[in-house]
Amino acid sequence: MILTGPAIAAAVAKGDILIEPFNPIDLNPNSYNYHLFPELYKASASSHQGDIPCLAIADTGLLLEPDCLYLGCTDEIFHSTRYAMTLVGRSSVGRLGLFVNISADLGHMGSCNRWTLEIKVVQPVIVYPHQCIGQVAFWQTTGLSDPYAGRYQHDERPYPSKDARLLSLPREADA
Amino acid sequence: MILTGHAIQEAVDRGEIAISPFESACLGPNSYDFHLGTKCRTYDSLVLDSGRPNPSTVQEVPPEGIVLDPKRIYLWDTLEVIGSSRYVPIIRARSSTARLGLFVHVTADMIDIGSINRLTLQLHAVVPVRVYPRMRVGQVTFWVCSGEIVPYTGKYRDTESPAGSLSYRDFGVSD
Numbered sequence: 502m503i504l505t506g507p508a509i510a511a512a513v514a515k516g517d518i519l520i521e522p523f524n525p526i527d528l529n530p531n532s533y534n535y536h537l538f539p540e541l542y543k544a545s546a547s548s549h550q551g552d553i554p555c556l557a558i559a560d561t562g563l564l565l566e567p568d569c570l571y572l573g574c575t576d577e578i579f580h581s582t583r584y585a586m587t588l589v590g591r592s593s594v595g596r597l598g599l600f601v602n603i604s605a606d607l608g609h610m611g612s613c614n615r616w617t618l619e620i621k622v623v624q625p626v627i628v629y630p631h632q633c634i635g636q637v638a639f640w641q642t643t644g645l646s647d648p649y650a651g652r653y654q655h656d657e658r659p660y661p662s663k664d665a666r667l668l669s670l671p672r673e674a675d676a
Numbered sequence: 677m678i679l680t681g682h683a684i685q686e687a688v689d690r691g692e693i694a695i696s697p698f699e700s701a702c703l704g705p706n707s708y709d710f711h712l713g714t715k716c717r718t719y720d721s722l723v724l725d726s727g728r729p730n731p732s733t734v735q736e737v738p739p740e741g742i743v744l745d746p747k748r749i750y751l752w753d754t755l756e757v758i759g760s761s762r763y764v765p766i767i768r769a770r771s772s773t774a775r776l777g778l779f780v781h782v783t784a785d786m787i788d789i790g791s792i793n794r795l796t797l798q799l800h801a802v803v804p805v806r807v808y809p810r811m812r813v814g815q816v817t818f819w820v821c822s823g824e825i826v827p828y829t830g831k832y833r834d835t836e837s838p839a840g841s842l843s844y845r846d847f848g849v850s851d
Contacts, residue, residue, distance in 0.1 A: 502677060503764050505789070508823025530788040530828050531764045531821055562727060567747065592832065595784030595798045596841035597724045598749030602783055623749045623782070623800050627725040633846050638786060641822060 504584065504639040505531050512584065518639060519580040519613070532636035534591070536576040538615060539630035542659055545569040553661055562627040565599070571620040574659040576631055580613035582648050584639040588616055591635050598623030601635045608637070611648025614656040677820040679763065680706050684818055692762040693818060694792045697755070707815035709770065713753035713794060714809040716742065717838040727847045732840045741808035744801035749782070751838035752797045755810060759792025761827060763818035767795065773813050777802030780814040790827025794837035 504512065506528040512518040520533060527534035539558040545568065553572075556563060565571060579586060586608030590601040603619040616637070628634075653660060679687065681703040687693040695708055702709040720731045732751075744750055758765060765787040769780040779800040787795070797814070799807070807813070831842045 502820050502822040505821050505823035505825055507826060508821075511823070529830075530790055530826055532786065532788075562725070564723070589786045590783035591843075592784045592796070593841045593843035593846070594726060595782035596749075596751055596796065596839070597726055597730070597843060598782055598798065598800060599726075600783045606783075624719070624747065625723040627723070627727065629727050629847070632726060632843075635783070636786070 502641045503531055504641070506533075509533055509639055512581070512639065517581060517583040519578065521578045522576075527633075529636060532589070532638045534633050535579075535588075535616070535635055535637055536631045537618075537628060537634045538574045538576050538659065540573070540659055541620070542572040542661055543569055544572070544661075555659075558628060558630045560630060562629045565620065565622045565626050565628060567622055567625065569621075570603075572659045572661055573618040573620050574615040574656070575618065576615070578613065578615055578657075579608060579637055580611075581639065582611050582646075583642075585610055585642050587638045587640065589636050589638065591633060594634050597626050599626050599628075599634075609649035609651070610642065610646055611650065612654060614653060615658065617653070617656060617660050678706050679818040679820070681708075684708055687760070687763065687818065693760045694757055695816075696757045702812070704815060707817045709812050710758060710767075710795070710814050710816055711755040712797070712807065712809055712811050712813050713755045713837070715753045715838055717751040717840055718748060719840070726841070726843045728844050728849060729851065730840060734838070737809045739809065741806050743804050743806045744778070744799060746801050746803060750799040751840060752799050753837035754795040754797060757792060757794055758816055759787065759790070760818060761790055761792075762821075762825065764789055764821050765816050765818055767814055767816050769814050770812065776805050778805050778807070778813075788828035788830065789821065789825055791830070791833065793832070793835075796832075796838040
């Protein structure tokens, strides 16, 4: 079962869900809004191996280009040992053709971090620091649980893939 | 918990799920197939700004359809009015649609409880694809929620689909 907004607020009050910072205005009927942390890694076909620049999003905005992958993260830290989480984009940014994840929408129970976003745009889109960009939903689970203790456990910034093989973008000369 | 086709039918009969027009033939084992409407909205400019209004144009799509350009985002209405005052709708493509490389949403698959409207689909084609009005393009599933229900009162409530992004309103920018 998916938690309604009032159920999310009650779980935060009980300590079953941590959202930091938490602001009741960001509760929706069945999710909680998150915001865009003002740093993005940018990878493109011309990126050299392991050399992915980290860009600051200025108050005047940053133009995201198609054909690039941007790794950003949420302003908020999300954590729950009781509920599983799924991350979706806000319809307002989906309508601009901005993907916020690349088919990796599940947040494991026990993970505690700023959620890394895999951002890709269809048309060029200007984004701004701390803008509301998506939503997290919380799901009741069934069965015994082994909370997440994986390699992205305490990320506090956008984090490129920790799989060294996945990080090996082709060099321009190899492409 | 996800509703089965029979449970969707019963909830429609009870008035807890709105699907209009509704045809039993579109029920699947745990979803309902929806169709593209006849209206498609595209942005007038290639570069989009999430902090400002982006002028756009709606066209009535002819029966012979249109070819989607992978470099553009297309907002398209559904033939059906869809929503629920009790369950959380989540949409996805039909497998036949996905096998053509056609996204029906851009990481914005979850609909708020109480939002009852024609959907605004976010069509993105990986390779050029011809699509037709009234084609059976996606599925809506319905999920049981836990907690008090506070229905959607957000900014798309009274919009006519397909509605362009109202992201700029988050920045205090008015129309």
